[in-house]
Amino acid sequence: MTISLQYTNVTVNNTDEAVVFYRDALGLSVVNDVASGGFRWVTLGSDAQPGLGIVISEPHAGRSQADGDALQELLTKGVLPMLVFQTDNLDATFEQARATGAEVLQEPIEQSWGPRDCAFRDPSGNTVRISQM
Secondary structure: OOOOOOEEEEEOOOHHHHHHHHHHHOOOEEEEEEEEOOEEEEEEEOOOOOOOEEEEEOOOOOOOHHHHHHHHHHHHHOOOOOEEEEEOOHHHHHHHHHHOOOEEEEEEEEOOOOOEEEEEEOOOOOEEEEEEO
16 A cells, blocks of 8 residues: 555635745745635645645635635744755745745754755745755
8 A cells, every 4th residue: 555645725815826836946946726605715736746636725625714814813823833845955945935035933054953944934834844855
């Protein structure tokens, strides 16, 4: 038996702004863009990991009002789980992301636990870390 991750979800305030960040700052490409009931689910992917998709959507997309409100509150607080990406060239990836105006949380540094990494916030406040392979 084998198992692999197919999708992960990221909650954002504005789907269009998030697409620009994940596409332009991180180099992901739009794989699918589905609209339903006034909301959108956009799947982004990378040639480096075919078959793995990051699905971005707004808090109320496909959820009850109460669940969407609760998720919005967590997003506003900045306490949703972070995304961690890996790159073979941290300095170039950092400069590409910074050039888009992304909010820098941490410039590239050597961490005491091993990796060299940096961190940004996406337009909705989600933490995005990038480490060097």
